[in-house]
Amino acid sequence: MNATVSAPSSTAGLDAWLRYLEALHPSEIELGLERVERVRQRLAIDPAPAQVITVAGTNGKGSTVRYLETMLRAAGYRTGVYISPHLRVYEERVRVNGVQLDAGEHVRAFQAVEQARQDTSLTYFEFGTLAAFWLMQQQALDVWILEVGLGGRLDAVNCIDPDVGIVTSVGIDHIGFLGDDRTGIAREKAGIFRPGKAAVIGEPDFPAEVFSALAARDIHPVRVGTDFDYQLAADGQSWRFSGRHSQLHDLPLPSLPLPNAATALMALELLPLPVSEQALRQGLLCASEAGRLQFVAGDPDYLLDVAHNPHAAAFLANYLQQRFPQRPVFAVVGMLKDKDIPGTLAELTPVVERWFVADLEGPRGAAAAELAAALPGASVHEFPAVTAAFQAACQAARESDSQPLVLVCGSFYTVAKIPEAE
Template identity: 70%
Template structure:
């Protein structure tokens, strides 16, 4: 039986507190709201006058959150954002008016949760979620934008009822917790919706049986392809948003995925806060997210994306084919062993010229040889294996510079993979 970890002091560093959170609970994930709701009540956590937007989905959550944040800020509203996981630094998880908070503020929040929880056991994610809510509560914000960690119905974020709930997409992932079928996964994600509150679905193929269940609960979501739509214009630099009550023409084509921009615009329409087209245009232009279709120009060009399942990998492949066609692609890939490795690599394969497989130095990291075997690398796609992402990336960049053709170095497969690449200056 493991010993109870010592509680850090209120003046301890952030690393000490994060180590404490990791040791506090026997499992990394324990779905359920009872424990986190009990502690939230003791902490008197509530958004007050702030509107709440909660974003769930297999993929596209981070970019949707960023669109909402940048557009609302351009419109003059104050915003608080909670996301997970972080890419490099824990402080990335909470933003107030687009700015990260200091490590000392996170420590103060952790101390507040520790004081309130008593003997209630909390996972790392639950503890961090309550701390994030406590931090947002310290500011008089107009809008809270919250990203679901896993699923929706039983995720800690769902202890706060959203004024607008969003599902960006439904794909197969986290099967150990959400099940292997899209219907069950969609049902879990739809748990963020509440009767009498707005619900937005950006997934074009949402399961009909789950829609019927929502109808029985008096929830009528607005859906892409039915209640709103979008279209890229022939000039390939602008797009139109088409809602039931509004049409916005010649919006700037954003860097992040376009489907999520349309979903964000519909959510803002449902939020009923005035937002001008000028603010929308400015917000779309500003929207950037580290590790999401992050293109770094230079020699060689580098594209970073945290795609880690077949659904996201297929979108990434389509993006490369549409915007970077004609380039060789040297793919640096590291993945977790509990992901659909075969499906993800198969979705990437149409654009990959050469694989550079890397082992991830985390407990769930897949061996590079396992990735090479899964990719069926015989035929025309040579591959190399490496003991680290950095070694794979450096080798891929060096090889790309020796090519006669323009070559893109793609880094993907996991948040852990992308986080190993040095941040741009």
């Protein structure tokens, strides 16, 4: 702990507490459960009798969480959701019955964690995670839906035992913490699974070497393509789901990624709470997430997506080809320098006609010149800020006769800048 940092006063607001959390621990990320578990026990945090669903994965966590939330709420259950990071305001991280809690509630939770931690040092994420759990425990919830921050096994969220664990996907990201080997990354993410409890894998290419280790721990996941599957209808307007015990046909096409909808349906089939087919259909139609395949109609139309690694970029490129096959794409991109910039941009190159790359502010932000260097031979325009790049892309789209779609992607930080540009 930084000994020079003092806790905010009893009357301090949320911004003061967030500054305190940022300064409290010497490192932004410190994986491990010992410290967070110690404070969790002092806070007496225990979800029981609520059911817990924990969602890990390289990509697709946020949309899977949203599907689970909307379908369970449509079935009449009281839900608590914890996600990270937030897109625009910190309050986005906790939802109770689909509603964000106000800043004062978060301050109360921070005060409770501060009192309980005593001399235990917590990172920003660990502190916020415990505060979220404390807030959810104050509610009479039927289901806790928790999104893992990084990895799985050593992530602070994993101090809570899930009744259903989900791994949505396995790709290369957070190399400095998880390594650059998919097998090792898969092991870390599968660390959220518990012996004898339900486990769902939505990654079709999950490393086979990990299954034997899971079986030795009495963990037997259901897998996409083996135990459950889904298929888009020939007309592209509906889809079907095949689970272990259910067959659903002519399902409404959701606005979020379809693979994650199927994974969420499989998880709900394993959850010991009944959910009607009507609730499933209603929840699929209601599911949307800011910054994830978020289409905004206007002059011009634009699409916001937080894709920031090759795995997510490949999915985004395929989505663009399927949904907007006749429209050129003008891409506004800002990225963090610790991401795989060449690999991510390479996945998007086949669908992007013009690039508008921008400096991303902050110590982790990459310069526009670095992005441009990864796009040799392409039509690239560099800008000092995301807002300037977005404005230029929109103006270029208005002047074009081919009705281009403006795509904004590369980072949560990039997408979060767009309302300032409207």
